Amino acid sequence: QKEVEQNSGPLSVPEGAIASLNCTYSDRGSQSFFWYRQYSGKSPELIMSIYSNGDKEDGRFTAQLNKASQYVSLLIRDSQPSDSATYLCAGPSGGYNKLIFGAGTRLAVHP
């Protein structure tokens, strides 16, 4: 059974700080990972995808993939209260058409 695990949080950071969200996965064959953001009462939306080892930056967001350690992370620089949400890590499960999601980490950015 493939697994994606996240710390449920809440992770609380002050405004302007770096928020670091982490995810581990069990399938060594996984090649790509995705970060979805879900605001309270809303549906998830894709914010980052990463397909190779290393870092990928997009604005204030950086996704990191370490295949040797089976570890994925999302860094949010200059965190804003509007970043407060649940962040879901997802990886492929049995073919590229399916994703398996972690339980999500709730992030709270306080002014």
Next chain:
Amino acid sequence: DVKVTQSSRYLVKRTGEKVFLECVQDMDHENMFWYRQDPGLGLRLIYFSYDVKMKEKGDIPEGYSVSREKKERFSLILESASTNQTSMYLCASSPPGGSGANVLTFGAGSRLTVL
């Protein structure tokens, strides 16, 4: 600008009732999915479909069935609702092939309560 529409935001049903959850997408996507989301468990895949009339079981298909008669519509059916099916149900779609197949667009969700 709504792209994935779920017919009901909130439903309350009684144990044993048959429940239909409808999902329609207007992006001409081949892939469609039904997930349920429960606190502490994240999103779990119930069924998915990669083409009209095609369906595959996800991780928790027991107690559910699906129907995809048209490309844009994917229905989730609870033949005999039970209290442990009280949950938020999320429909999603994605384009076919390659990395785009993992870019899911979700509907707003249907919160089902079974009494």
